[in-house]
Amino acid sequence: MITSPTWIVRYVADTRRLPIDAQDAWLSAAEEAELAFFAHEDRRRQWLRARWIAKRLIALSSDSTDLRRVEILSRSTSGLGVAPQVFVDGKPTQYRISLSHTGSAVLVGMTTDATSIGVDLAWDVPQDRHFSSAWFSEREQAWLAERPGSASLLWGLKEAIFKSQGDSQTWNPRGVEIESYGEHEVRCSLFGRRLAPLSTWIRTSSRGTATAVWQAKTQDAPVTVRQEFSSCL
Template identity: 25%
Template sequence: MDGCRLWLGGLDAAGVPYGDPHGWLTAAEQSRLAGLSAPLRRRQFLAGHWQVRALAAGFAGGMTRDWRLAAAPDGQPWLEGPGDVRLCASISHSGDWLAVAVATRAIGLDVEVPRRERDYDALARHVFAPAEIARREALAPSDRLAAFNTTWALKEVFGKRGGQGLQPHAARHIASEMAPDGEAEAFSWALPCEGALALAAWPGVLPELESTGPVGVARGWRYRPVG
């Protein structure tokens, strides 16, 4: 079995059994949850950790509660299920949006939905490669926010896949560029309100996306080192 599956939706669509989180969270997860005081962050945590289990059960079998979520030394999450099946996992949320993914190889997932004004030009100069900056600046001003979120998400997922996270200096030396199916190692989807969903996986992957709302057509990408 080799593949990747994603789920995207609102927090309320995750169907979390909020009444008894201790019945399915690991001790480490319970400790993390206890450290979260903001109601939204607690909802995001529970929804993400439940839905990634549900996705794993649908992908590889077993019941949702059969899957245990843990983190490798580099911080990358993984799931262990019935029969010692092990899957890589990734969770992302932005406001009321939630995205989760499971796969047989290392992955990174990110959802970006703009919620406040930011200095997008300065952020692009700080993190994007020169070709990515030029690609965005060539667009009409009305299209630049969506392009920023797509490129930013592609940066995030590259770092998550590798376990190092988004590091600005390193990110400026990796450029994302469009790639045809069969060669793409990453994908992006446009979301409402100029948001974006992105996944980094491996060349030739064909991810399966389940969404409870409208998403754009998948676009394939690859990463190229730049000087």
């Protein structure tokens, strides 16, 4: 059992070889109902792989190998998507989960102490001026002009920040403005409200950028950060 706060970022580049059991062996009835929202088979596979990795991380941190003890729900009673809520043995927990997937890649962010976290896989983001002018601020467009090919980084940061810090707002890329960023920190505003600095985890590839964002570490809340990159679990 984890006794101190832990933050994990796990990126699995190729999930096709994961030893995932039949879904009825590890999904709850409520999770099966959420899966039923997706009709496209590729989308269902991506959802299942991301959920399996996330449930496995939570189960292991709870000293268990039974994935059915863990339930991750991300639909409201009206069927709308909401931030994932984590239950263990039917009880709500402080775990926070963020998921992103595209193709065969999955990115999972997890915290054990209710710290908000957001992750995004920004793959194949358009780099043209029309896309930039539609979704990036003037300051962000100036950065893109100086750093050709970096649209995926800014887009990934925007998505991850919104997942981490957004509340009930509707997703709008222009609602998140990046003020400055580095390898380990980003400063930004959300719908005109300046946020406290956020910690970041960023990895780039030929396809785009894998990004995680979470609330910055404070002196009174020591945290063990595990950042993991793997081709397969």
